[in-house]
Amino acid sequence: MIPADHSLPASVLEQASDWVFRQQGALGEPPPRADFEAWLAADPRHGEAWRLACATWGATGALAPVFAAPPRPLCRPPRRKRPSKPLVALALAACLAAFVVLSPLRLLWQADHLTGSGESATVSLRDGSRVALAADSALSTRISEAGRAVTLLKGQAFFQVAPDRTRPFVVSGGGVSVTVTGTAFDVALDDGRVTVAVAEGGVRVDYQGRSERLVPGEKVSVDPAMGEIRRAAVDPADVAAWRQGRLVSDNQRLSAVIEALRRQYSGVIVLTDAALGETPVTGVYDLEDPERALRALVSPFGGTVRRLTPYLLVVSPP
Numbered sequence: 001m002i003p004a005d006h007s008l009p010a011s012v013l014e015q016a017s018d019w020v021f022r023q024q025g026a027l028g029e030p031p032p033r034a035d036f037e038a039w040l041a042a043d044p045r046h047g048e049a050w051r052l053a054c055a056t057w058g059a060t061g062a063l064a065p066v067f068a069a070p071p072r073p074l075c076r077p078p079r080r081k082r083p084s085k086p087l088v089a090l091a092l093a094a095c096l097a098a099f100v101v102l103s104p105l106r107l108l109w110q111a112d113h114l115t116g117s118g119e120s121a122t123v124s125l126r127d128g129s130r131v132a133l134a135a136d137s138a139l140s141t142r143i144s145e146a147g148r149a150v151t152l153l154k155g156q157a158f159f160q161v162a163p164d165r166t167r168p169f170v171v172s173g174g175g176v177s178v179t180v181t182g183t184a185f186d187v188a189l190d191d192g193r194v195t196v197a198v199a200e201g202g203v204r205v206d207y208q209g210r211s212e213r214l215v216p217g218e219k220v221s222v223d224p225a226m227g228e229i230r231r232a233a234v235d236p237a238d239v240a241a242w243r244q245g246r247l248v249s250d251n252q253r254l255s256a257v258i259e260a261l262r263r264q265y266s267g268v269i270v271l272t273d274a275a276l277g278e279t280p281v282t283g284v285y286d287l288e289d290p291e292r293a294l295r296a297l298v299s300p301f302g303g304t305v306r307r308l309t310p311y312l313l314v315v316s317p318p
Contacts, residue, residue, distance in 0.1 A: 267311035
């Protein structure tokens with residue numbers, strides 16, 4: 001056995017992560033048991049990495065009913081010494097990477113329109129309104145003679161609303177509602193916050209009995225966890241800049257910018273340090289290459305990005 005304080009190399013953690021995915025069938029048919037046993041016996045560090053991955057997988061109890069549990073002999077009892085925090089974070093990242101396979105399924109039953117990672121779509125509604133749906137986003141619609149209601153279930157969308165004063169157009173998301181009769185605006189659900197930015201016309205934003213009216217060049221950010229509503233100016237040309245492949249951040253939390261990059265990345269991005277996530281960030285990033293944008297985002301603050309598998313990026317503090 002390796003010493004308890006031995007640091008597992010990234011290559012070993014990567015292999016353990018891959019075996020997690022393969023054994024659960026997330027990347028196709030599970031491999032033969034003999035192949036796994038051969039890998040386990042090849043290096044004592046493999047067992048350490050596997051036990052760590054198994055322990056973390058078991059902690060994500062919500063996944064167990066979906067994926068078959070691994071055969072009992074494969075996950076040996078964990079060692080008494082508690083694994084170091086960095087290793088726990090990396091193993092948890094492996095479990096989250098497998099979970100991404102299920103994400104679209106959670107929304108299929110309630111979404112009328114859905115996009116995957118790195119793809120966008122334009123939706124034409126029955127009333128003549130148009131919606132540009134960003135990557136990894138979901139939308140449900142209820143358009144009738146009685147009213148026009150849309151719910152942003154996930155992600156981000158830019159709305160160009162057909163004028164109709166008799167039927168206000170209402171967008172709901174994250175506990176916030178936006179009411180308009182005809183305008184163009186963007187709504188984003190990122191990092192637990194709801195942000196509304198106006199390019200044309202005017203909107204009313206309602207949250208828990210409070211209302212904010214916005215005109216072009218204004219935005220509001222609602223933080224339900226803190227109960228805060230913050231107004232700010234925005235260049236109308238930067239509203240929904242993601243449609244041109246640009247991610248514009250004006251003093252946003254780094255964690256919120258990472259959330260936007262996650263929608264473009266075909267895998268999982270894990271931020272291991274909450275303090276780094278609170279760092280305010282201003283800049284313009286290229287959405288066509290989310291991994292490169294992620295490195296450009298965190299490097300000024302000493303952060304590092306490690307690719308553990310083709311589907312997993314881990315962001316760590318200095």
